[in-house]
Amino acid sequence: MLMIRFQRIGRTNDPAFRIVVLEKERAAKAGSIVELLGTYNPRSKALTLNEEHVKEWIAKGAQPTDSIHNLLINKGVITGKKVNALPRRTPITSVEKDATINVVVEAEPEPAPVAQ
Known part of the structure; x- marks a missing residue:
């Protein structure tokens, strides 16, 4: 499966990203990209993008990540x-907390009899 995702190219404390197409299983830093679609600088909000190629890849079945989708x-x-790229954690309810406590209490082993 192909993904449209960011590939970080910036220095330390100076992020900059390429927008690339690559296999989902491959790491973005591996360097084996299928196509370079553009660049993005989050500090200056500068975005260069080949829109026609992006539309072609999406039509071919490439899935953009949540951040790329929003961009x-x-x-x-x-x-x-827009998609929530960083979903919030749901707090544990009291019913779930009671259920986990009961499981822990039931799992305690009984003491072994002492031979006399």
């Missing part, structure tokens, strides 16, 4: 709702 919506390349 493409802001740029107007694709339409739709």
Whole structure:
């Protein structure tokens, strides 16, 4: 499966990213990309993007990551709702907490009889 994702190219404390197409299983830093689609600098919000190629890859079945998806919506390349890239953790309810406590209490082993 192909993914459209960021590849970090910036220095320490100075992030800059390439927008690339690569296999999902490959690490972004591996360097074996299928195609370079553009660049993004989060500090200056500068975005250069080949919009036609992005649309072609999405039509071929490449899946953008959540951050890329939101960036493409802001740029107007694709339409739709934004995706929450960093979902919030749901707090543990009292029912779930009681269930975990009961499991722990039941799992305690009984003391072994002492031989006399």
